[in-house]
Amino acid sequence: MQVGIPRETLPGETRVAATPETVKKLAQAGHQVQIERSAGLAARYRDSDYEQAGATLVDAAQALGSELVLKVRRPAPAELAHMKAGGVLLGMLDPFDADGLKTLAEAGLTAFALEAAPRTTRAQSLDVLSSQANLAGYKAVLLATQYYGRIFPMMMTAAGTLKAARVVVLGAGVAGLQAIATARRLGAVVEASDVRPAAREQVESLGGKFIDVPYETDEEREIAQGVGGYARPMPAAWMARQAALVAERCKQADIVITTALIPGRPAPVLIQPDTVAAMRPGSVIVDLAVERGGNCPLSVAGEVVDHDGVTLVGLSNLPALLATDASALYARNLLDFLKLVIDAEGRFALPADDDIIKACLVCQDGKVLRSA
Numbered sequence: 001m002q003v004g005i006p007r008e009t010l011p012g013e014t015r016v017a018a019t020p021e022t023v024k025k026l027a028q029a030g031h032q033v034q035i036e037r038s039a040g041l042a043a044r045y046r047d048s049d050y051e052q053a054g055a056t057l058v059d060a061a062q063a064l065g066s067e068l069v070l071k072v073r074r075p076a077p078a079e080l081a082h083m084k085a086g087g088v089l090l091g092m093l094d095p096f097d098a099d100g101l102k103t104l105a106e107a108g109l110t111a112f113a114l115e116a117a118p119r120t121t122r123a124q125s126l127d128v129l130s131s132q133a134n135l136a137g138y139k140a141v142l143l144a145t146q147y148y149g150r151i152f153p154m155m156m157t158a159a160g161t162l163k164a165a166r167v168v169v170l171g172a173g174v175a176g177l178q179a180i181a182t183a184r185r186l187g188a189v190v191e192a193s194d195v196r197p198a199a200r201e202q203v204e205s206l207g208g209k210f211i212d213v214p215y216e217t218d219e220e221r222e223i224a225q226g227v228g229g230y231a232r233p234m235p236a237a238w239m240a241r242q243a244a245l246v247a248e249r250c251k252q253a254d255i256v257i258t259t260a261l262i263p264g265r266p267a268p269v270l271i272q273p274d275t276v277a278a279m280r281p282g283s284v285i286v287d288l289a290v291e292r293g294g295n296c297p298l299s300v301a302g303e304v305v306d307h308d309g310v311t312l313v314g315l316s317n318l319p320a321l322l323a324t325d326a327s328a329l330y331a332r333n334l335l336d337f338l339k340l341v342i343d344a345e346g347r348f349a350l351p352a353d354d355d356i357i358k359a360c361l362v363c364q365d366g367k368v369l370r371s372a
């Protein structure tokens with residue numbers, strides 16, 4: 001097949017959907033790979049390395065006009081204009097955005113949104129949410145170190161002892177767990193909260209302390225189990241008890257990293273403005289949920305703001321700040337997904353009954369297949 005890799009056009013998007021490593025594998029499998037010139041430059045992959053791996057360098061229109069297009073982000077209207085009806089598209093296509101999916105269906109594309117893959121063992125190697133969230137959790141901690149005027153580990157010096165930083169992580173999914181592990185490696189004392197009871201063991205296995213918000217009713221217990229591994233919105237009474245406990249822990253904390261998300265909904269508000277006001281000057285909050293409204297209403301997407309000495313880091317798209325590794329993992333995720341839809345002769349073929357394909361196929365034959 002003709003496989004096209006355009007350069008990403010969304011501002012700040014530095015990742016690329018294929019690396020020389022994955023291009024080599026595609027070319028070896030007999031595909032004709034067409035990559036847009038400079039597509040990998042922002043992620044530090046050179047055109048010459050793609051050529052050596054077997055790709056042809058082309059312009060944007062040619063890359064987008066390929067039979068199969070590999071993208072990081074959903075194509076913008078200007079990009080869609082170059083895409084062929086009947087073409088196949090793989091990417092992070094924002095499956096909860098019904099209007100966005102409609103534009104893909106109208107362009108006649110067979111489109112797969114990889115974020116919609118189930119969180120199962122079989123889907124692990126193509127799980128783009130995990131590969132990218134892992135890096136985001138790591139980077140969140142490094143950003144915190146950058147804006148924090150102190151150090152993370154305890155340090156005994158001739159001039160006196162410096163105390164270890166206290167880190168609170170809210171939301172212990174993929175990003176949160178990586179943030180816990182990273183903060184622990186740097187020597188911080190870490191506490192974490194999550195609604196899902198399964199998170200406790202994971203937090204503790206990384207050396208973190210679990211902030212327990214006990215369930216008081218069967219309804220709370222049932223909702224907290226989530227669905228498909230994901231959280232569901234908790235009842236107001238539980239959220240109020242959690243807010244009180246989180247406020248208390250945040251007041252003692254130096255760093256707060258928030259990662260709490262509920263699929264298809266605005267991020268839950270976990271840190272109220274009065275909690276920020278009560279935090280110590282010099283504290284840092286990194287809000288990883290900022291693109292979905294934020295876990296703290298004072299976070300501003302794309303900005304770092306100061307609230308009376310408390311720094312709120314609302315930088316979005318943290319994986320793009322680690323573009324080389326983020327692209328490497330993402331490109332491998334795509335390659336693994338392709339194994340499901342390319343047959344032994346190297347042609348596109350939809351398997352008849354496959355839960356991963358069913359979940360990810362968002363547009364076909366001019367129709368949106370997913371109710372957002």
Ligand code: NAD
Pocket residue numbers: 118119120121123124127129130133170171172173174175176193194195196199228229230231234259260261262263268270
């Ligand atoms: P996510 O990004 O959707 O959410 C981040 C975390 O926020 C989750 O742990 C969620 O429970 C938590 N959260 C939501 N509301 C909260 C609240 N009010 N207070 C505190 N925390 C709250 O989650 P994710 O990182 O994508 O992980 C989702 C699930 O998928 C997890 O159960 C994870 O273990 C699982 N998972 C499974 C696989 C696999 O088996 N292949 C791979 C990756 C993730």
